[in-house]
Amino acid sequence: MLYALKIAARYLTANKAQTALLVLGVAVGVFIFIFMSALIGGLAEFIVSRTVGDLSHITIEAETADPALLISPQGHVLVVTERGRARTATLAEADTWLPLIAGVAGVKAVSPQITGAGFLTRGAQVSQVSVTGVEPGRESAILDLDGYIVEGRAFLGSGMVVLGRDLADDLALSLGQTLRLQSANGVDAVLTVSGIYQTGSGAMDRARAFVSLPTARTLFAVPQGVTRIEIKLFDLNAADATALRIRALTGLDAVPWTDGAEQLMEALDAQAQTGYVLKTFALITIVIGVASALLLSTYRRRPEIGIMRAMGAGRGFVIFVFVTQGTLVGLLGGVMGAGLGYLALLPFPSRDNFQVGTLPMDITQGSYGLAITLTVIGAILASILPARAAARIDPVTAIGQ
Amino acid sequence: MTLLLDANHLVKTFGTGEAATRVLRGLSLRLETGEMAALLGASGSGKSTLLTILGTLMQPTSGRYSMLGQDLIAADDKDLTAFRNRHIGFVFQFHNLLPDFTALENVVFPRAVRDGRETAAARARGRDLLVRMGLGDRIDFPTAHLSGGQKQRVAVARALMNAPELVLADEPTGNLDSASAMQVMDLIAQINREEGTTFLISTHDEKIAALCRRQLVVRDGVLIG
Numbered sequence: 001m002l003y004a005l006k007i008a009a010r011y012l013t014a015n016k017a018q019t020a021l022l023v024l025g026v027a028v029g030v031f032i033f034i035f036m037s038a039l040i041g042g043l044a045e046f047i048v049s050r051t052v053g054d055l056s057h058i059t060i061e062a063e064t065a066d067p068a069l070l071i072s073p074q075g076h077v078l079v080v081t082e083r084g085r086a087r088t089a090t091l092a093e094a095d096t097w098l099p100l101i102a103g104v105a106g107v108k109a110v111s112p113q114i115t116g117a118g119f120l121t122r123g124a125q126v127s128q129v130s131v132t133g134v135e136p137g138r139e140s141a142i143l144d145l146d147g148y149i150v151e152g153r154a155f156l157g158s159g160m161v162v163l164g165r166d167l168a169d170d171l172a173l174s175l176g177q178t179l180r181l182q183s184a185n186g187v188d189a190v191l192t193v194s195g196i197y198q199t200g201s202g203a204m205d206r207a208r209a210f211v212s213l214p215t216a217r218t219l220f221a222v223p224q225g226v227t228r229i230e231i232k233l234f235d236l237n238a239a240d241a242t243a244l245r246i247r248a249l250t251g252l253d254a255v256p257w258t259d260g261a262e263q264l265m266e267a268l269d270a271q272a273q274t275g276y277v278l279k280t281f282a283l284i285t286i287v288i289g290v291a292s293a294l295l296l297s298t299y300r301r302r303p304e305i306g307i308m309r310a311m312g313a314g315r316g317f318v319i320f321v322f323v324t325q326g327t328l329v330g331l332l333g334g335v336m337g338a339g340l341g342y343l344a345l346l347p348f349p350s351r352d353n354f355q356v357g358t359l360p361m362d363i364t365q366g367s368y369g370l371a372i373t374l375t376v377i378g379a380i381l382a383s384i385l386p387a388r389a390a391a392r393i394d395p396v397t398a399i400g401q
Numbered sequence: 402m403t404l405l406l407d408a409n410h411l412v413k414t415f416g417t418g419e420a421a422t423r424v425l426r427g428l429s430l431r432l433e434t435g436e437m438a439a440l441l442g443a444s445g446s447g448k449s450t451l452l453t454i455l456g457t458l459m460q461p462t463s464g465r466y467s468m469l470g471q472d473l474i475a476a477d478d479k480d481l482t483a484f485r486n487r488h489i490g491f492v493f494q495f496h497n498l499l500p501d502f503t504a505l506e507n508v509v510f511p512r513a514v515r516d517g518r519e520t521a522a523a524r525a526r527g528r529d530l531l532v533r534m535g536l537g538d539r540i541d542f543p544t545a546h547l548s549g550g551q552k553q554r555v556a557v558a559r560a561l562m563n564a565p566e567l568v569l570a571d572e573p574t575g576n577l578d579s580a581s582a583m584q585v586m587d588l589i590a591q592i593n594r595e596e597g598t599t600f601l602i603s604t605h606d607e608k609i610a611a612l613c614r615r616q617l618v619v620r621d622g623v624l625i626g
Contacts, residue, residue, distance in 0.1 A: 001517060002517060002518040003513045003514065003516070003517055003518050003519065004517075006519070010501050010502065011501065014501035303497065304499055304500070306497075307497045307498075307499065308499075308510075308514070309458075309482070310456070310458060310485070310491050311485075311486065311491070311510055311511045311514065311559070312482055312483065312485050312486020312487070312511055312514055312515065312563075313482070313486075313514045314479060314482045314483075315478070315482075317514060395458050396453050396458050396459050399493060399497055
């Protein structure tokens with residue numbers, strides 16, 4: 001139907017100003033669609049990276065085995081052992097699993113850790129803390145400890161501790177000063193403050209201390225293995241799938257960050273739904289705009305349509321002419337809107353450099369192809385009604401006008 | 402000469418009930434190939450309605466109509482459209498050209514619609530027709546830049562594009578000055594002589610009717626002569 005395409009193109013170019021306005025209207029709709037896609041996508045990326053970025057994306061924790069119950073053949077309980085608070089479950093064969101986990105696709109870093117509770121004492125002051133023992137040299141594998149250091153450095157040598165800003169202030173500690181750390185197992189250690197960090201999270205800055213893995217072994221009486229393995233991924237959105245792979249590979253209970261983050265996921269989902277609604281409105285605007293413009297064109301060209309029918313143009317030909325006009329308008333407007341959207345998003349920082357105080361626009365989430373495709377489909381659907389109206393025009397009545 | 406069309410007892414009623422208006426009241430007409438006939442009659446006598454039915458743009462309320470041996474009452478819209486494109490040309494009083502197209506594009510239209518594209522052969526025939534109409538220097542002119550007489554000659558060329566057996570002309574000179582009217586009629590007569598195309602021309606003008614070899618008069622919805 002090359003000839004119908006020619007007629008459609010001629011009708012569009014015959015009234016350049018009107019067509020330009022129509023295409024511009026469609027382009028604005030597509031621009032809004034792309035802008036919303038980039039904003040909603042970027043916002044989700046920003047929120048997730050700010051809330052989860054410094055956390056472990058997948059965590060493997062040692063499971064505490066319940067104490068054995070010794071039961072007599074008559075069913076009487078003979079001995080019940082109470083689970084000790086100081087007992088520490090361990091991943092005894094961690095050294096075997098670590099290289100395997102590190103080799104799983106998408107894994108950026110693996111951090112074996114020994115964690116536990118303890119009390120920091122300086123003089124008469126005591127603070128309860130959560131103690132994390134990490135491998136020296138891998139302090140920033142999960143949490144970017146280096147990036148949050150405000151005094152000293154993140155290096156965890158033997159007998160050293162890195163504290164949060166608030167905790168250091170509470171205990172009136174500064175770099176190089178010593179303190180006493182008593183673990184829940186009752187083991188004491190005297191440690192020197194080698195660094196002070198500040199993440200901006202009060203819970204973290206006030207109650208978490210980092211020590212070296214050997215120091216933690218002593219404190220929590222874990223001669224071998226670790227209590228926890230934290231894993232960081234290149235793409236935190238791949239946590240569920242990667243956790244499944246690790247489970248299948250090791251048999252360990254690998255838990256992705258999304259478990260227990262239902263509220264965050266619900267919030268992100270609600271945000272995404274809002275985006276869908278806004279994008280749907282943008283598409284509806286496009287459809288209404290194209291349909292009304294083509295209906296007007298149909299009405300204005302009634303005599304011409306009548307002549308075409310008289311000259312032997314079938315109803316299908318007339319429909320094709322008007323649907324092609326809608327398609328061309330949708331395609332031109334879609335491409336123009338996508339181009340404008342891309343250009344408008346260029347000045348914004350990339351997803352890896354989102355800054356507080358600016359719109360977290362993610363240029364890679366503009367959904368350009370989807371926007372153009374949906375616009376063309378919308379424009380085609382919008383042109384069907386005017387096209388069918390045009391095809392139903394009675395040539396005798398139309399020619400007589 | 403052979404029989405081209407045969408219309409029998411054509412009745413056309415517009416509206417229903419008390420508002421019903423019977424425009425054709427059992428009109429019968431036979432045309433041979435190569436005829437050039439004038440259709441005379443007062444306004445409202447049914448001339449235009451008859452041309453519209455003969456051109457397959459409208460179906461009669463009752464009666465029989467066949468052309469080239471094909472029953473055109475039983476045919477559906479798709480078949481009628483194809484038949485019209487291949488066998489019937491139209492010239493209207495107000496030329497009714499497509500305003501956004503050139504003279505040549507207008508002339509080529511009926512053939513391009515059939516072929517799905519503008520072929521070189523169609524363009525060559527279109528040029529020939531325009532040259533024969535004395536519009537060799539207006540071939541690529543937008544129709545908006547042509548005079549009334551020139552537009553009507555383009556319309557005649559368009560009607561002849563598919564070499565139809567029948568051309569129906571509804572007051573083709575009604576909107577032209579005397580000189581332009583005679584020019585258009587001379588061209589029609591020339592085509593009729595040289596190509597044997599049948600013309601049925603509706604007109605109020607006795608001088609135009611006198612140029613045709615047969616005169617048919619419609620009165621009150623029937624042929625009286």
